[in-house]
Amino acid sequence: MSLPLSVTLGRTPSDLAYLDIDSALCQARVFLQGAQLVHFQPKGLKPLLWLSPLEDFARGRAIRGGVPVCWPWFGNNKPAAEAPAHGYARTSEWQLVDVEDQDGEIVIELALPAGAVPEAYWPHASELTMVMVLGKRARLVLSTDNTGTAPFTFTQALHSYFAVPDINQVSVRGLAGSHYLEFDEGPFEQQGPAVVRQEVDRMYSVEKPLQHIDTGEGLIAVAREGSRSLVLWNPWVEKAKALAQFPDDGFKTMVCLEAANIQADAVTLAPGERHSLVTEFYWASSQD
Ligand SMILES: O=P(O)(O)OC[C@H]1O[C@H](O)[C@H](O)[C@@H](O)[C@@H]1O
Numbered sequence: 001m002s003l004p005l006s007v008t009l010g011r012t013p014s015d016l017a018y019l020d021i022d023s024a025l026c027q028a029r030v031f032l033q034g035a036q037l038v039h040f041q042p043k044g045l046k047p048l049l050w051l052s053p054l055e056d057f058a059r060g061r062a063i064r065g066g067v068p069v070c071w072p073w074f075g076n077n078k079p080a081a082e083a084p085a086h087g088y089a090r091t092s093e094w095q096l097v098d099v100e101d102q103d104g105e106i107v108i109e110l111a112l113p114a115g116a117v118p119e120a121y122w123p124h125a126s127e128l129t130m131v132m133v134l135g136k137r138a139r140l141v142l143s144t145d146n147t148g149t150a151p152f153t154f155t156q157a158l159h160s161y162f163a164v165p166d167i168n169q170v171s172v173r174g175l176a177g178s179h180y181l182e183f184d185e186g187p188f189e190q191q192g193p194a195v196v197r198q199e200v201d202r203m204y205s206v207e208k209p210l211q212h213i214d215t216g217e218g219l220i221a222v223a224r225e226g227s228r229s230l231v232l233w234n235p236w237v238e239k240a241k242a243l244a245q246f247p248d249d250g251f252k253t254m255v256c257l258e259a260a261n262i263q264a265d266a267v268t269l270a271p272g273e274r275h276s277l278v279t280e281f282y283w284a285s286s287q288d
Contacts, residue, residue, distance in 0.1 A: 074260060206228075
């Protein structure tokens, strides 16, 4: 496959492959490991994503930042406590299927190789693909196909880490009136915008397909499709110290707002069916 002129293939010192995009509309970086967007910056605007300065891109270990793909389970695998948190998609090397420049938008298609999830945890016939459309906006489409003869159920998230100048100035709009679970408690009703002034690990059930992160210096729009859950996460002081590849003060400059389907919102697919989880984010000029 030949790459458009605006896309180049690079490798980290640890030998992980990535695509660098420098187009008329944006700059971006996508790792084949995890099909993970780690940098996205529309031309003339600030970067939208946070990537840990301690990340050294080890093969088979989750990259801390950008948009990790959690699949086919989110968080811990309840029946199999020894299975890795957030599944296998984020730590597996994906196949690059296609890269195109479509009128300035870069469209990248990746596929998770069959067998990436050990059969003991995932005895199902499935295909997982990621299509990214990178222009003034980043649009990520994670599609799960049931290619077998029996239904299966999965949970998932596009675990976006957004960059913010100061977490104490941040609020998340578009959640008021929805309910969330946190630390195995709730449901609680969200009153007004959500703020982060302590460890936050909330799973919202929210129909509204568009939220805004007011960073204090700009407004990030985060839209979702095929997503009934939304996770808001910041580890704050104590948990930050315990996280891998995460600086002690990293919690001050990031917030995760994750398009998801988890817990009661798990997706069940019949044979032949497809489900697509979509997140789209961009700098918004107003709360449209
Ligand atoms: O450290 P990780 O496995 O990447 O997980 C990071 C975080 O992901 C999600 O946001 C979960 O809700 C958190 O409970 C978890 O701590």
